[in-house]
Amino acid sequence: NAGVTQTPKFQVLKTGQSMTLQCAQDMNHNSMYWYRQDPGMGLRLIYYSASEGTTDKGEVPNGYNVSRLNKREFSLRLESAAPSQTSVYFCAIGGSTDEQFFGPGTRLTVL
Amino acid sequence: AQSVTQPDIHITVSEGASLELRCNYSYGATPYLFWYVQSPGQGLQLLLKYFSGDTLVQGIKGFEAEFKRSQSSFNLRKPSVHWSDAAEYFCAVATNTNAGKSTFGDGTTLTVKP
Numbered sequence: 107n108a109g110v111t112q113t114p115k116f117q118v119l120k121t122g123q124s125m126t127l128q129c130a131q132d133m134n135h136n137s138m139y140w141y142r143q144d145p146g147m148g149l150r151l152i153y154y155s156a157s158e159g160t161t162d163k164g165e166v167p168n169g170y171n172v173s174r175l176n177k178r179e180f181s182l183r184l185e186s187a188a189p190s191q192t193s194v195y196f197c198a199i200g201g202s203t204d205e206q207f208f209g210p211g212t213r214l215t216v217l
Numbered sequence: 218a219q220s221v222t223q224p225d226i227h228i229t230v231s232e233g234a235s236l237e238l239r240c241n242y243s244y245g246a247t248p249y250l251f252w253y254v255q256s257p258g259q260g261l262q263l264l265l266k267y268f269s270g271d272t273l274v275q276g277i278k279g280f281e282a283e284f285k286r287s288q289s290s291f292n293l294r295k296p297s298v299h300w301s302d303a304a305e306y307f308c309a310v311a312t313n314t315n316a317g318k319s320t321f322g323d324g325t326t327l328t329v330k331p
Contacts, residue, residue, distance in 0.1 A: 148322055204311040205249075206309075
């Protein structure tokens with residue numbers, strides 16, 4: 107039982123390149139979330155998905171797109187990466203009483 | 218909309234000393250409240266949660282928190298800190314609607330002196 111897995115763990119991109127961050131869960135939760143974490147700014151919600159087939163914007167969605175491929179998988183795409191998107195990205199899933207379970211994170215650097 | 222404030226950015230305590238991390242929230246009704254811990258290079262791990270009942274809740278690793286509605290607070294405490302408690306701590310608030318979205322505080326970094 108891996109819980110929440112994220113790939114890749116590390117990534118370096120050049121400005122303008124695209125990439126997709128993958129998240130998968132084996133806990134059968136409906137809600138999935140993508141956050142970014144920057145020093146001194148806590149976690150900021152990028153996008154979330156309340157259930158398979160639905161996605162909604164969070165606090166900082168600009169420059170990102172998401173796909174809820176099925177109940178298990180929720181991907182985050184950067185179409186044209188910018189240095190301001192250098193961050194640590196966390197995927198999380200929602201529990202039965204709204205607590206969240208987090209993946210290990212993806213550390214992204216955009217040069 | 219809900220919000221969370223963690224007034225202390227950084228706290229240093231000696232090993233064996235007691236600890237209290239502050240959290241204040243803003244929400245009209247009774248919220249769901251959480252404390253998470255993040256060790257360097259790791260994701261967040263749930264320490265404890267409150268959503269109803271006894272206002273003093275116990276969590277993992279010897280932590281507890283008390284919900285005080287009159288003060289809109291949910292402070293985290295530990296009677297005796299261990300060096301392994303050094304980490305970043307996040308308070309979060311959620312409602313029972315809106316896809317369970319949580320709002321996180323900016324975090325408090327705990328340093329433990331030997």
